[in-house]
Amino acid sequence: QVQLVESGGGLVQAGDSLSLSCATFGRTFTNVAWFRQAPGKRREFVAGLNWRHGNTHYADFVEGRATISRDSAAYTVLLQMTNLKPEDTAVYFCAATDLGETVMIVVIEDGYDYWGQGTQVTVSS
Secondary structure, eight states, X not given: OOOOEEEOOEEEETXXXXXXXXXXXXXXXXXXXXXXXXXXXXXXXXXXXXXXXXOEEEOGGGTTTEEEEEETTXXXXXXXEOSOXXXXXXXXXXXXXXXXXXXXXXXXXXXXXXXXXXXXXXXXX
16 A cells, blocks of 8 residues: 655744655655645645656746755655745645656646645745
């Protein structure tokens, strides 16, 4: 059974930094990504990583403020965010999918087969 578990969410102030972690429990995937869902809004792509090749992709709204990385030895994917804004408030989800050998990074929600339960990030002004 595939399991993804997020951690690291919490309450921060605008301008602060935060690091989220996604544990994959010994599994590797073609893509691991972070999505977020704010109240009343659709879930949206934040950042994605191609595990084997290491290439990354970011949504425009976090470009320059976020870094996604993998710790292959720990089977963990990190999302580090800086200069957080109140509009970053959302539940952040880790997602993963197997696509075989490819360098691509999926950016749509339907492209991911496995999801974590999410972790709440709240940014106060």
